[in-house]
Amino acid sequence: WPAQAALIHEINQLKRERDAVILAHNYMTPEIFHGVGDYVGDSLGLAKEAARSDARVIVQAGVHFMAETSKILSPEKTVLIPDLRAGCSLAASITGADVRLIKQRYPGLPVVTYVNTTADVKAETDICCTSANAVQVVEWAAKEWGVDRVILIPDEYLARNVAAQTTVGIVAWKGRCEVHERFTAQDIEEMRAAYPGAEILAHPECPEDVLAASDFAGSTAAMIDHVTARKPKQVVMITECSMASNVAGDLPGVQFIGPCNLCPYMKRITLENIRDCLVNMQFEVTVPDEIAEPARLAVQRMVDLPP
Ligand code: 13P
Numbered sequence: 001w002p003a004q005a006a007l008i009h010e011i012n013q014l015k016r017e018r019d020a021v022i023l024a025h026n027y028m029t030p031e032i033f034h035g036v037g038d039y040v041g042d043s044l045g046l047a048k049e050a051a052r053s054d055a056r057v058i059v060q061a062g063v064h065f066m067a068e069t070s071k072i073l074s075p076e077k078t079v080l081i082p083d084l085r086a087g088c089s090l091a092a093s094i095t096g097a098d099v100r101l102i103k104q105r106y107p108g109l110p111v112v113t114y115v116n117t118t119a120d121v122k123a124e125t126d127i128c129c130t131s132a133n134a135v136q137v138v139e140w141a142a143k144e145w146g147v148d149r150v151i152l153i154p155d156e157y158l159a160r161n162v163a164a165q166t167t168v169g170i171v172a173w174k175g176r177c178e179v180h181e182r183f184t185a186q187d188i189e190e191m192r193a194a195y196p197g198a199e200i201l202a203h204p205e206c207p208e209d210v211l212a213a214s215d216f217a218g219s220t221a222a223m224i225d226h227v228t229a230r231k232p233k234q235v236v237m238i239t240e241c242s243m244a245s246n247v248a249g250d251l252p253g254v255q256f257i258g259p260c261n262l263c264p265y266m267k268r269i270t271l272e273n274i275r276d277c278l279v280n281m282q283f284e285v286t287v288p289d290e291i292a293e294p295a296r297l298a299v300q301r302m303v304d305l306p307p
């Protein structure tokens, strides 16, 4: 702990010297989330914060597609990621060329793309969405284009979960989050049997039978808000392990139990490499203009939708 406290102190000093802010996703470890994050939140919240911030430097304590999103929204800022290997299995499941082929196959349908994608995929997109607003975005796109079907890529499970909540038809892709696809309905049954009073929350990247067996489905921020508002005695969060650790400190009366999975990409980010990132101003994330411009339109459309 003294070593961690010293690192936190050093990072917070470096931030001031570099005119930097740290945008930390909810899956960061607690020492990053609570110790050095200037803004913490889900993908949607961090994207909005990137657009709002007037700092010169953004350090993305999250994965690479999040840093690209920040750069797309703030081209004049220096965007850094502490480890270039912080990728994402969903983002890796599809390329811009794949999206062009899908568009040829379904001409006239709007393309709604989850933010967990690379910039070249966003550049082929009409509007982005996150797990917090996917249903709203799909319905907006169908109305705006005057169609009854939209393309929603790349997460197969998010697409199925959205399809269950809307009359708009969905054309999906086969991408998956390697963290959330591993949860099963049996995990939920076992939790119900062992802790009958526990409230079970699951992320929409989980298979649909997991969500059907859960009490609440929502983005990482929506899960935090739900638990904070309701303060149940026992909670199971079907998502990445750091979520429960990050919330537990603020809710001493709530017991967090049950299974969780680690995201190996999020866990690439550490206090040490955040410090090195600010000392050496590494690793800069850039997006070529010809990709950034159409991608910005897609992300900005999402950010501009009413809450
Ligand atoms: P949200 O924070 O938007 O719910 O996304 C979860 C996730 O998997 C990010 O990588």
Ligand code: SF4
Binding pocket: 063, 087, 088, 089, 090, 091, 116, 177, 178, 179, 180, 205, 240, 263, 264, 265, 266
């Ligand atoms: Fe990607 Fe899943 Fe990790 Fe999020 S949790 S970064 S979607 S692999």
